[in-house]
Amino acid sequence: MPRPTLEQVAQRAGVSRATVSRVVNDSPTVAESIRTAVRRAIDELGYVPNQAARSLVTQRTDSYALILPESPSRVFSDDQFFPGIIRGVSQELDSADKQLVLMVAGSQASHDRIERYALARHIDGVLIASMHGADPLPGTLARMGIPVLCGGRPLGQTRVPYVEVDNVNGGRMAVRHLLETGRTRIATIAGPQDMVAGIDRLTGYREELRGSDRRSIVAVGDFTRDSGAVAMRQLLEDDPDLDAVFVASDLMAHGALQALQAAGRRVPDDVAVIGFDDIALARYTEPPLSTVRQPIVGQGREMARQLLRLAAGEAIADSVILPTELVIRGTT
Amino acid sequence: MPRPTLEQVAQRAGVSRATVSRVVNDSPTVAESIRTAVRRAIDELGYVPNQAARSLVTQRTDSYALILPESPSRVFSDDQFFPGIIRGVSQELDSADKQLVLMVAGSQASHDRIERYALARHIDGVLIASMHGADPLPGTLARMGIPVLCGGRPLGQTRVPYVEVDNVNGGRMAVRHLLETGRTRIATIAGPQDMVAGIDRLTGYREELRGSDRRSIVAVGDFTRDSGAVAMRQLLEDDPDLDAVFVASDLMAHGALQALQAAGRRVPDDVAVIGFDDIALARYTEPPLSTVRQPIVGQGREMARQLLRLAAGEAIADSVILPTELVIRGTT
DNA sequence: CTGAAAGCGCTTACAG
DNA sequence: CTGAAAGCGCTTACAG
Missing domain, CATH: 3.40.50.2300 (Response regulator)
Known part of the structure; x- marks a missing residue:
């Protein structure tokens, strides 16, 4: 059972493909009666847009990468920092209906692979957290015009916006x-x-x-x-x-x-x-x-929020610093 | 700086687009000398295939979903089960050069969204772990012809292959x-x-x-x-x-x-x-x-291995049961 | 407000 | 072994 296409929706609704596309993308220039008819055809057919076809023409993928330059055994260990960041990022991305692509890059090889992946424009923007040393990756990607935002102040002279904790x-x-x-x-x-x-x-x-x-x-x-x-x-x-x-x-x-x-x-x-x-x-x-x-989930959320703004072409702050707080329990 | 296309590689190498495509996809029917020339052009231009264009014609995305029907706060908590499964799955998928799409579905709404996503063929196969009750999702997807494999024996009468622990x-x-x-x-x-x-x-x-x-x-x-x-x-x-x-x-x-x-x-x-x-x-x-x-990472790996075989059209076992082992420490 | 048409960047029969 | 051509499923100026 092949999935229905725009073409089939158009036929069923008795309109052109262009009109169906406009309805799908919420273009305001569609008559209300036509909009309703198209919506019904979409429902009846169970139409869902083909993302590949859409990406091919829009040059956007609606997905964003979170790069963690650490080994998988580190990221998926019992260190709660990583899941916290991932959770915050995915919350914000989800509610913006964007896809999160998680990239864990322990080795130099995977680091390179990720750089190629990003440069190939498979993603609309990049988040990098848990960096070591003066990692050239954020600078490289930013210079190619890819929206980049770091979790934690980048070391070295890289000038890329970041969200940090105090x-x-x-x-x-x-x-x-x-x-x-x-x-x-x-x-x-x-x-x-x-x-x-x-x-x-x-x-x-x-x-x-x-x-x-x-x-x-x-x-x-x-x-x-x-x-x-x-x-x-x-x-x-x-x-x-x-x-x-x-x-x-x-x-x-x-x-x-x-x-x-x-x-x-x-x-x-x-x-x-x-x-x-x-x-x-x-x-x-x-x-x-x-x-x-430190607000780990909050840092992840703020990172995603800032990146989405950046990718949308808005101006954002060079840095956002989140406060830390002393919690006294039994060891003091 | 727009990324180079097949067309440009073809021009530089003095061949047709079809030939470049064959080299990129390791087709055996290309003369060695031409293959070398094309490879050089690819390197010089820094060509990387556009995945969207490729998916559009092949109808494959080379990405696989891991669905966890749990709330994000559960998956990204300090319960080490989830990171273990994710790690195992991503190891196997990485080495097969496939992309992992992680889908966390706490609510019914996100559950539905994921079903639509999968049915829209945005992915080549689906892994589902940590299921509750007699979840209809695996059966629904499998019936639509999508390769599905479960982590843990599915409850109810769903007949979908699974990898389980004893x-x-x-x-x-x-x-x-x-x-x-x-x-x-x-x-x-x-x-x-x-x-x-x-x-x-x-x-x-x-x-x-x-x-x-x-x-x-x-x-x-x-x-x-x-x-x-x-x-x-x-x-x-x-x-x-x-x-x-x-x-x-x-x-x-x-x-x-x-x-x-x-x-x-x-x-x-x-x-x-x-x-x-x-x-x-x-x-x-x-x-x-x-x-x-219990071999948590191992279960994740085995799940991915089985799914890849299934998606490749190979016959796989209805179920794989991994052994458990008693570890005596200080509380007994 | 709506449609015809071009084009995004690939792959793949089909000829030769 | 190689190329010309069709086509995957969309979006978007451009006309009207």
């Missing part, structure tokens, strides 16, 4: 709270230093500490739980008397928490812990994790 | 182990009874218990952590002396674990717990969770 202030709030509650040896487990979230949260830690007379004690992880545990053990070795740690992600904080307890430290009595993210897990650690909440 | 035996193994280690009052927290995974795991529990002289003690959750905690409290009220519980998902088991501890029960001394899934979290609960491992 990482620096998040770090500052966490450290300030630790200082105010009398902690004196405040360490940090930073995120990867090739990612802006890793860099900026460490900056916030450093800036806030600089105002006090405390020295900084730093270890670096890669946002995974295991790396948090490893870093925590290292910090305890570096300074067995530390009494607080600001951890740049909740998953790393979970690892750190377990490393602390394995080392016989009581939390929060001996050591206070503050994470970053406020994923669901934070409410279920033992004790529940104090953390800096 | 839920019944998983439940049996868990209960058998509890019996063998001397537990006498073995309860279960079942999954939702409109889903085959919920039904079959409960069946396994019942079947294994039937062989003993123990009676069954049942509560039902919906696979979320909170529902596990609620069900556990209810079970403790029903039978304060229970000494073991088989929980139909790890996330529910996590909730149950916390409810048990909040009620002053020691695990595993007072009460043994076995979950189902073996998600990453299982290694990080306190104590680490004994569980029935």
Whole structure:
């Protein structure tokens, strides 16, 4: 049973294909009576436009890519950052009736494949989040005239609009709270230093500490739980008397928490812990994790909103910064 | 800068469009020298085929849908089942150079929209997982001639091929182990009874218990952590002396674990717990969770493999059942 | 407000 | 082995 075409709808309604096309695309210049007749024919036949044929002439595909330059095992792990971003993006795209194309690019090969795909104009616009280093991709695509928007400030001199979360202030709030509650040896487990979230949260830690007379004690992880545990053990070795740690992600904080307890430290009595993210897990650690909440789903939504505006030819802000918020639970 | 077309490649290589098309599609009937010349022209121009134009004539899109009839907040939550399936499916599709279209259909409206989308032949085949009740969707699509494959045995009389995990035996193994280690009052927290995974795991529990002289003690959750905690409290009220519980998902088991501890029960001394899934979290609960491992990513991969065969016109098995495995950790 | 016609960029019998 | 030509199903100036 082949699907009905515009042609068949036109015949049934007794009009031309052009008129059916106008009705389908909500053109205002169609007489009401004809519009009704065409609508009925569409319903009776169960007509749905062929997207390929439409794309061929409009040069648009009505689909947008979300590129995550990470390995699939990372994106589809228990790190709640990725599903949060995906969810926010797909919410906005759905309600604009646009298709989301998710591209996970762990290797250089897949990275290249995605660039070719985008350049081939299979998509109307591109969102890139979780970038590492000074990724040339956003700049390359933007220069070819493809609407591009980044999740997180791009490193390097790329000038592409972005939606960011206030990482620096998040770090500052966490450290300030630790200082105010009398902690004196405040360490940090930073995120990867090739990612802006890793860099900026460490900056916030450093800036806030600089105002006090405390020295900084730093270890670096890669946002995974295991790396948090490893870093925590290292910090305890570096300074067995530390009494607080600001951890740049909740998953790393979970690892750190377990490393602390394995080392016989009581939390929060001996050591206070503050994470970053406020994923669901934070409410279920033992004790529940104090953390800096960032609006992950909200960032995804805002990214999609801005990109849709950009693709529609509207002027948008160079950057949107979403606020972070300190959430106090049981580890401080 | 408009993208180059077949026409331009043909001109540059001094051949017809048909010949370029043959080279692009690896037709064997092209002279080697011409093939080389065309390849060079393609490289020089950076030619990439226009997928819309190609689809229009081939009537294929080279993309496949994965339909998850769940709300987005469920799919993109910390339930590791969904990312696992997505990851497996996208691995196989990627390596076959097919595009994955992810469709999350929480509401009836989105469910209908997806049906229309599929019927409009925007995709070459459909995968459906996490079905509730006797969903008519697989049958409807299959009857229209669209290749369909289900993740999990479809309920009702739908006859569509599926890839399933051995839920019944998983439940049996868990209960058998509890019996063998001397537990006498073995309860279960079942999954939702409109889903085959919920039904079959409960069946396994019942079947294994039937062989003993123990009676069954049942509560039902919906696979979320909170529902596990609620069900556990209810079970403790029903039978304060229970000494073991088989929980139909790890996330529910996590909730149950916390409810048990909040009620002053020691695990595993007072009460043994076995979950189902073996998600990453299982290694990080306190104590680490004994569980029935199901190959989630493997199920996704197998689903995609079977669907690709089906879409290629090959004959495939009515069903593939993947084995489950008992993993003993600290809660038994 | 409506229709005839051109054209989007490909693939694929059909000849040769 | 290669090319001329038809056609996939739409949209959109252009006339009227």
